[in-house]
Amino acid sequence: MPKTSPFDKPTIESRLSVRGTKWHRDAEDIIPLWLADPDYPLCPELKDVMREAIEEEYTIYGSDRDAREVMSAKIKRFNKLDIPADQVMLTQGVIPVMWLSAMHACRPGDEVIVTDPMYFPFFKAVDVTQTNPVYWKLKLEEGYKFDADRLNSLITPKTRLIYVCNPHNPAGRAMTKEELKGVADIAVDNDIYVMVDELWEDVRYDDVKHYSLAAINDEIADLTITSWGFSKMWSVPGLQAGYLGCTNKVMFDSLTKISGGILRGTNNISKAIAPIICSGEIDYWINDMNKYMAEVRDLVVKRLNEMGDFTIPHLEATYLMFPRFNYGLSSDILDKILLKEAKVSLNKGNIFGPEGEGHMRILTATSKGIMNEALDRIEKVIPLLEKMG
Numbered sequence: 001m002p003k004t005s006p007f008d009k010p011t012i013e014s015r016l017s018v019r020g021t022k023w024h025r026d027a028e029d030i031i032p033l034w035l036a037d038p039d040y041p042l043c044p045e046l047k048d049v050m051r052e053a054i055e056e057e058y059t060i061y062g063s064d065r066d067a068r069e070v071m072s073a074k075i076k077r078f079n080k081l082d083i084p085a086d087q088v089m090l091t092q093g094v095i096p097v098m099w100l101s102a103m104h105a106c107r108p109g110d111e112v113i114v115t116d117p118m119y120f121p122f123f124k125a126v127d128v129t130q131t132n133p134v135y136w137k138l139k140l141e142e143g144y145k146f147d148a149d150r151l152n153s154l155i156t157p158k159t160r161l162i163y164v165c166n167p168h169n170p171a172g173r174a175m176t177k178e179e180l181k182g183v184a185d186i187a188v189d190n191d192i193y194v195m196v197d198e199l200w201e202d203v204r205y206d207d208v209k210h211y212s213l214a215a216i217n218d219e220i221a222d223l224t225i226t227s228w229g230f231s232k233m234w235s236v237p238g239l240q241a242g243y244l245g246c247t248n249k250v251m252f253d254s255l256t257k258i259s260g261g262i263l264r265g266t267n268n269i270s271k272a273i274a275p276i277i278c279s280g281e282i283d284y285w286i287n288d289m290n291k292y293m294a295e296v297r298d299l300v301v302k303r304l305n306e307m308g309d310f311t312i313p314h315l316e317a318t319y320l321m322f323p324r325f326n327y328g329l330s331s332d333i334l335d336k337i338l339l340k341e342a343k344v345s346l347n348k349g350n351i352f353g354p355e356g357e358g359h360m361r362i363l364t365a366t367s368k369g370i371m372n373e374a375l376d377r378i379e380k381v382i383p384l385l386e387k388m389g
């Protein structure tokens with residue numbers, strides 16, 4: 001008999017038995033598909049390494065050195081970038097790097113390019129650094145293509161930073177080499193810094209490739225801050241671990257200076273799992289999980305198309321689907337109906353920018369059982385959506 005996939009095992013009951021924001025923000029009868037937090041178990045080898053670290057009582061102050069070395073090696077192997085360990089900084093995930101990059105690149109009043117739609121903490125980073133967002137529109141009807149001409153038309157003498165999210169949340173796209181080259185040329189020609197969030201680099205389907213912007217050429221590498229974290233593929237967002245790296249030592253020193261006394265790297269458990277994650281030793285888990293998630297994706301697309309009127313961007317990377325609900329209803333209204341009548345919580349599309357209005361973001365990193373139950377519930381409210389639209 002074929003073994004049940006570990007990714008197929010999560011049930012509503014089993015997920016409710018774990019503490020955590022996603023399953024406990026709302027009432028227990030709600031299925032939460034809002035936060036980008038997978039429902040999957042931990043990779044067993046990873047769990048063993050964490051257990052060993054606890055048994056060793058590795059909870060005293062720990063050096064960053066070993067983790068920086070393995071991250072530097074992983075950046076070379078996977079991202080095809082030469083960044084010495086001395087220029088890799090351990091971070092509490094990717095979010096602090098958004099702030100730090102703006103602090104390095106900008107003064108208050110400068111302009112920062114953000115995409116619309118985009119993962120909303122980028123907007124927050126713009127806000128807290130008192131810079132001004134300039135929206136680079138990604139259009140659903142263009143398949144969320146990253147149009148370099150459109151980007152170029154937004155550049156002014158005040159543009160100091162471009163935020164790139166690749167693979168992109170919530171568009172679900174991995175940028176092509178050509179698209180990255182378009183960004184690189186514009187940044188280099190205008191001497192603009194770029195912060196690239198590559199958090200989703202290993203969550204991809206159907207042989208879609210990931211390319212790192214800084215690997216395009218040396219000129220763009222010297223303007224780029226690259227960041228990644230363990231959270232999405234390894235089901236460890238609660239550990240808050242990641243890195244930033246740059247080939248430009250002057251820039252790295254500036255980032256270190258700005259962050260000194262404020263950012264404190266990450267915890268020892270994350271440092272303990274860095275070698276096994278960064279070595280590629282347990283990449284079988286990535287392959288199995290992506291394979292399973294591609295099946296969930298296909299299931300969601302099929303069922304949504306059968307039950308109602310949705311425009312669904314092709315999900316080639318990330319586990320976040322961003323369909324437009326074609327009922328003429330705002331994301332706020334859709335959210336209220338889905339929560340109250342369907343007992344399903346999704347993310348409102350409009351928090352990702354004006355282009356997200358009328359969309360809802362659906363987490364697909366769950367079991368087919370949980371997903372089918374959520375889809376059954378959504379199907380039941382389609383007549384209501386039709387009536388209200």
Ligand SMILES: Cc1ncc(COP(=O)(O)O)c(C=O)c1O
Pocket residue numbers: 036092093094095096119165169197199229230231232237240241242
């Ligand atoms: C694009 C992107 N960047 C950053 C984050 C935050 O991740 P972390 O908590 O690991 O910093 C997320 C979380 O979903 C994300 O989707």
